[in-house]
Amino acid sequence: MTQQAVRWTADQVLALAPDVASRTAGSKLGAAGPWSEAGSSDEGAVWGLCRGSGSKPYQTVVDIADSAGPAYKCSCPSRKFPCKHALGLLLLWSGADGAVPSGQAPGWAEEWMAGRRKRAEDRRTAGGGSGASASGDPEAARRRAERRAERISVGAAELEQRLADLLRGGLASAERSGYGMWEETAARMVDAQAPGLASRVRELGAIPSSGPGWPVRLLEECALLHLLDQGWLRREDLPDGLAATVRSRVGLSGSADGPPVRDRWLVLAQYDTADAKLTTRRIWLHGAESGRTALLLSYGAAGRTPELALPVGLAFEAEVSSYPGAGQVRAALGERFSPPAPAAIRPKGLTTSEAAARYGEALRTDPWLESCPVTLGGVVPTPDGGSWQLADAEGEFALPLTPAARSRPDLWRLVALSGGAPVTVFGECGHRGFTPLTAWPEDGGEAVPLC
Incomplete structure (x- = not known):
């Protein structure tokens, strides 16, 4: 089957x-409406000219066939990947209604495609001798x-001493001290080249005065941070796997x-989180043969999105190595x-x-784990007072949704997909x-993405 015959759905594009x-x-x-000279090739290129606010239309081209993943080029000034024009072009192509006919790529699109693939080949060629250097x-x-x-x-x-001082002075002192104490401690951990400790300290600083029960939550997080500290200081006595987890x-x-x-990997989900310095993209994969x-x-x-992007619901053959x-x-x-x-493919x-x-x-193997990937089968989204949960269709058990999930508009997409009937849901538990x-x-x- 040629790449031209493989159409993505609108959900997979979005x-x-x-x-x-x-x-x-x-x-x-x-x-x-805004597109002209749109076309696609059997080699997996999609291109078109999109009318914008300027006198010249934007030249947009997408390479969907490269095994390195979808790549985008647009003459618009956007710093996002993919930009809105690339998304619009892929949506037009996914419609399979003749709006993007098969044809010969124009020179500007062909030049970019050829350059991209030559660079990829150069990297593969150079990769053979990169190990020694x-x-x-x-x-x-x-x-x-x-x-x-x-x-x-x-x-x-030093962090152990500060935790001990906090407990001796009482947790109420954390509320009086304000966030400055935590930020200063986090900065000390950055100086110590321990960004994981710095991140957990900053999370501690957000707990005081965060609502009813905050002292209990603060004590729990202090205990986990103390456990991580002790794990690092005694890492030589730990089993290899747990010691590697502590280092991470x-x-x-x-x-x-x-x-x-090597497996055929289904793209389960993709979503971004961002702070003032960094955007992190998480992509979950499921191995069809390995079950991993x-x-x-x-x-x-x-301000810039990560370049790696994989369409949810599609699968590709690749090698994956664990950390x-x-x-x-x-x-x-x-x-x-x-x-x-x-x-x-479905987990x-x-x-x-x-x-x-x-x-x-x-x-048991990672006490600091916030969640793990799980696929639920035969569950129904049901209201639970002022909240929502996923309940087994033929059982008495249910999992509550996290506060972040309950506040997302995509919750209603899940409810509409179910319509009171069981659905299969992948997520983080x-x-x-x-x-x-x-x-x-x-x-x-x-697959219907919910993030």
Whole structure:
């Protein structure tokens, strides 16, 4: 089957949008009105000219066939990837109504496509000799790692003293001290090159005066931070898997050195979170043969979306390697052997009680785990007073939705998809509840992104 015959759905296109504003703007450009000279090729290129506010139309081209993933080029000034014009063009193409006919790419589109693929080939060619240069001086790397470990140990010991002072003075003192105390402590952890500790300290600072029961929540988080500190200071006594998890939690991510697993990977979900310095994109994958769930992380500087984007509901063949750590689901995407394409793949669903048990088991190997990936089968979204939950269709158990999930407009999309009937839902299950990310109707059908 040629790439021209493989059409994505509108949901799969919109799942690539970097934010809600881009999704809305791209949807408005998904009709033929603003477009001219649109076309597509069997090689997986889609192009077109989009009328904008200037005298010249924007030149937009998308490469959907490259095994490295969808790539976009547009002459508009947007810094988002994909921009609204690329989204609109893909929506026009996904309609399969003749608005984007097959044809020969114009020179400007062909030039970009050829340049992109040549650079990819150059990288593959150069990759064969990169191992030796990447390793550098092993002895110098070892000394740098030792110096950083010493700095982290000093920071962890200082943090232990500050936690002890807080408990001796009483938790009420945290409310009086304000956020400045926590920010200063977090800065000390940054100086100690322990960004994981700094992040958890900042989270502590947001708890005082955050609502009823905040002292209990603060004590719980202090206990987890104390456990992480002690894990680092006594890491030599820990099992290898748990020691790797502790190193990751304090901010030493390591490298994806697990054996590559080649599989056909279904894109389960994709969503972004952002702070003042960084945008983090999370992409969940499910292996059709291995049954594994893998998490890909990619990053973009403030104001820029990460470049890696995969359409939810499509599958592609690739190799994936795990990062170190007990129960670690984070992985790195290796060589890809096919572009994303529709596939009749769906993870096996669990009951809500099985999902809760899975999270409990995951906590044994990673006590700091906020949530774990789970697919629920045969659940119905039901109201629970002023909240919502996912209840087993033929059981007495239910999982409450997290506060963040209850406030999202996509909750109503899930409710509408269900219509009171059971659905299959993939999401993240943790101590705050369940966050739905993607859903499928029980009688078959396309994946519906919920984030």
